[in-house]
Amino acid sequence: MGTGMRFNGCPSKNELASAPGVPSLEDLNRKPLAVIECIEPIPCNPCEHACPFQAITVGDPITNCPVLDPEKCTGCGTCIACCPGLAIFVIDMNFTAATALVTMPYELYPLPQEGAEIDCLGRGGNTVAKGRIHTVKTSEKFDKTALVSIELSKEFAMDVRNIRMC
Ligand code: SF4
Numbered sequence: 001m002g003t004g005m006r007f008n009g010c011p012s013k014n015e016l017a018s019a020p021g022v023p024s025l026e027d028l029n030r031k032p033l034a035v036i037e038c039i040e041p042i043p044c045n046p047c048e049h050a051c052p053f054q055a056i057t058v059g060d061p062i063t064n065c066p067v068l069d070p071e072k073c074t075g076c077g078t079c080i081a082c083c084p085g086l087a088i089f090v091i092d093m094n095f096t097a098a099t100a101l102v103t104m105p106y107e108l109y110p111l112p113q114e115g116a117e118i119d120c121l122g123r124g125g126n127t128v129a130k131g132r133i134h135t136v137k138t139s140e141k142f143d144k145t146a147l148v149s150i151e152l153s154k155e156f157a158m159d160v161r162n163i164r165m166c
């Protein structure tokens, strides 16, 4: 069986590499950035309006995939909770010398506890690594979506997109 959205509902490495919302590894190594894993031509654009720094462009037609401007993105995370597809993450590749911080949308209850050890899952739900919950942020602005930041070994930062509590 092939890989990619059409086959298993998860974007493949090749699809992500050509997505205009996914910054290069070079840019990610420079500073924390949004990673927008939105690769299908769907009519959607709240991310474009949520970014206070105009770092995301969907434009016209609304089915364009979002484009991230890495120079304008501050890694603030404001766009994460606005995405109905749960497709936006913020990655700090250099959180420490050995670890990265991956911030993701989380809509399950109970919310994880800060400091908890957790299983870090790939896009298909497979266990990829162990990690630690660094912060859990909730806000009226985020509606019912929490922002969960996970500290994990930096080699897994581009693979981990969900968690399972141990
Ligand atoms: S992380 Fe902040 S600055 Fe970057 S695209 Fe999202 S809202 Fe804009």
Ligand code: SF4
Pocket: 036, 037, 038, 044, 045, 046, 047, 048, 058, 066, 082, 083, 084, 085, 086, 087, 088
């Ligand atoms: S809000 Fe999410 S699903 Fe909609 S265009 Fe932006 S990234 Fe894609």
